[in-house]
Amino acid sequence: MFTLLSATTTWNPPPGWEEGFLFRIYQNLLHENRWQSLLNGLSVTAQVTVFALIAGLVIGFVFALMRISKFAPLRWLSTLYITMIRGTPTVVQLLIWRHVILTGRDTPLLLVAIVAFAVNSSAYVCEIMRGGIMAVDKGQTEAGRSVGLSGFQNMRLIVMPQAIKNALPSLSNEFITLFKETSILGFIAMTDLTRAANLIISHTFDAFIPYFTIALMYLTIVIILSWLLGKLERRLRKGDSHIETRKILWGKRRIKRS
16 A cells, blocks of 8 residues: 655644634644545555456456356356355455455455455456357357357457447446445455545544545546446447448448449
8 A cells, every 4th residue: 555645734724713614624634634644545445446346357257258168067166156255245255355364464455455355346247247248149159160260269359349348338337336345445444535534533523524525535536437437338339330330331332233
């Protein structure tokens, strides 16, 4: 973990400032530069979210391939894995990773958090990717085999690009859900955004400003992420529509020539 900012300067209220709502903002955010602890907590939240998502995508893709495998033991193993992960609360899994599996004193809490959330997210990514793969028309894979593509080439060149496009809306939702679920990191004593607010409250005994501040921070980031991911989805759909238009025009030309 690292800190974004260091406490360098402090801001003091003007003399005679009344102890009203603005003073509560000063006490909770400006006094002793407490706002910096929220930004540092946001940094921890962002690190866990990004690295857990990347690892979860890789693990989830592997289990998705196992789910659609013709080898029955692989299907049973992946089904058991998904059932166990989806059937238990995320906070319980986090506590198990911290206090049962990764119990070493020198084990970084950031690593524990990333592993726990990656495993949890992978179970949902597995089902999302499986649905995306199953949505690809079988005729396209058969066409790939007819031109001499191997099974791996078929999956890499034909199936996966379309499966990712099919699964992108659900993957976007999983990304946003994962970002919000990291608010339970305080259970293993990590100072994420939510725990940073709790630490401020322990000094000021005022829950209104810290909690509404982090709620606004979460909401703002989710809105930005939703807009960016929605823009990416629209661009991909636009690219698909251009491809379909070219196919139709090419078909018409072939009909006219014949």
